[in-house]
Amino acid sequence: MTRCAVLTAVGGYLPPTVVTNEDLAGQLDTSDEWIRTRTGISRRHRAAPGTATSDLAAEAASQAMRCAGMDSVDVVILATTTPDRPCPATAPTIAAKLGLGPVAACDVSAVCSGFLYGLATASGLIVADLAETVLVIGAETYSSLVHPDDRSNAVLFGDGAGAVVLRSGETGELGALGPFDLGSDGSGRDLITVRAGGSEQWAEEPGSRMRDAYFSMSGREVFRNAVQHMNRSARRVLDKADLDADQVDWLVGHQANARILRSLTDSLGIPEERSISNIDLVGNTAAASIPLALEHGHREGLLKPGDLVLLTAFGGGLTWGSTLLTWPALAR
Numbered sequence: 001m002t003r004c005a006v007l008t009a010v011g012g013y014l015p016p017t018v019v020t021n022e023d024l025a026g027q028l029d030t031s032d033e034w035i036r037t038r039t040g041i042s043r044r045h046r047a048a049p050g051t052a053t054s055d056l057a058a059e060a061a062s063q064a065m066r067c068a069g070m071d072s073v074d075v076v077i078l079a080t081t082t083p084d085r086p087c088p089a090t091a092p093t094i095a096a097k098l099g100l101g102p103v104a105a106c107d108v109s110a111v112c113s114g115f116l117y118g119l120a121t122a123s124g125l126i127v128a129d130l131a132e133t134v135l136v137i138g139a140e141t142y143s144s145l146v147h148p149d150d151r152s153n154a155v156l157f158g159d160g161a162g163a164v165v166l167r168s169g170e171t172g173e174l175g176a177l178g179p180f181d182l183g184s185d186g187s188g189r190d191l192i193t194v195r196a197g198g199s200e201q202w203a204e205e206p207g208s209r210m211r212d213a214y215f216s217m218s219g220r221e222v223f224r225n226a227v228q229h230m231n232r233s234a235r236r237v238l239d240k241a242d243l244d245a246d247q248v249d250w251l252v253g254h255q256a257n258a259r260i261l262r263s264l265t266d267s268l269g270i271p272e273e274r275s276i277s278n279i280d281l282v283g284n285t286a287a288a289s290i291p292l293a294l295e296h297g298h299r300e301g302l303l304k305p306g307d308l309v310l311l312t313a314f315g316g317g318l319t320w321g322s323t324l325l326t327w328p329a330l331a332r
């Protein structure tokens with residue numbers, strides 16, 4: 001037995017406003033039929049203007065802390081593409097909103113793979129004995145990043161937050177996390193991007209197009225890359241653990257598109273019924289996608305203590321990551 005990170009609680013939060021496909025079809029040149037058949041999404045949640053990513057994150061984190069029966073943690077890590085502000089990081093704001101005192105807090109930026117990177121970072125802190133407990137949150141307000149007239153992206157993304165609490169434990173325990181596989185390919189950065197607003201292209205630069213300040217994505221190429229990288233990353237993590245795909249009880253893949261998830265289960269040889277999916281209800285919530293899918297699987301009673309769960313994500317960067325855990329017995 002060696003020291004490792006153990007998942008001990010999960011929480012999730014979706015802002016109350018629901019935007020259906022019919023609602024979008026009333027505003028954009030799209031249809032419920034197109035959205036459902038191409039993406040599997042039927043609704044998504046939208047944060048009200050003035051609601052920041054830290055507000056969603058604090059709600060999800062409170063739920064996870066209640067589930068863990070804890071009122072403090074050593075570290076707060078937030079995975080997000082949509083921080084409250086470009087500077088400073090949002091995690092300290094969340095820690096303050098939760099009344100956690102002067103805890104260590106920072107953001108991790110890896111777009112839709114961010115939560116996997118956050119879990120790996122938290123695991124590393126625990127294994128290195130730098131922390132006993134870590135709150136890992138994935139939270140997004142893509143409504144602030146996607147141009148409302150951009151039908152290609154406006155139909156895909158939703159707002160929300162998911163959170164888990166990790167504590168130190170031992171390999172072999174229920175909830176034990178690992179091994180991990182993480183990777184990136186920066187040559188693909190233009191496939192998922194916001195061009196302006198950083199050091200390379202200032203937001204106010206003469207000639208900067210207003211659209212450059214918003215999210216853009218090459219859907220078809222991203223689709224192909226997502227399946228390929230999640231498949232390879234998931235296989236690498238299974239190899240590291242000396243396990244086969246048929247031993248996996250639940251696949252929790254990044255919820256980008258129901259067709260991506262279907263191609264992924266096909267390529268891994270995992271039956272579709274063993275893939276947890278809430279994309280029809282929430283859309284693509286980027287860094288919040290994996291923890292919200294875990295919270296969904298827990299709430300719906302799909303995830304049972306002892307189940308082997310494979311997590312895999314792909315996102316902008318390009319980035320990807322995977323890990324394994326045995327599902328613990330959690331309070332509901």
Ligand code: COA
Nearest residue numbers: 030034038151152155219220222223226256257284314315
């Ligand atoms: N409603 C109606 N038509 C739409 C539309 C919408 N909301 N969005 C795009 N279209 C149109 C396109 O303009 C295109 O029209 P054209 O053939 O006349 O040019 C047509 O639909 C097909 O577009 P295409 O991009 O080929 O569709 P697709 O089957 O690849 O599906 C995505 C598009 C975006 C759903 C799909 O590529 C995808 O899910 N990609 C990955 C998305 C993702 O979430 N990534 C996140 C990071 S992992």
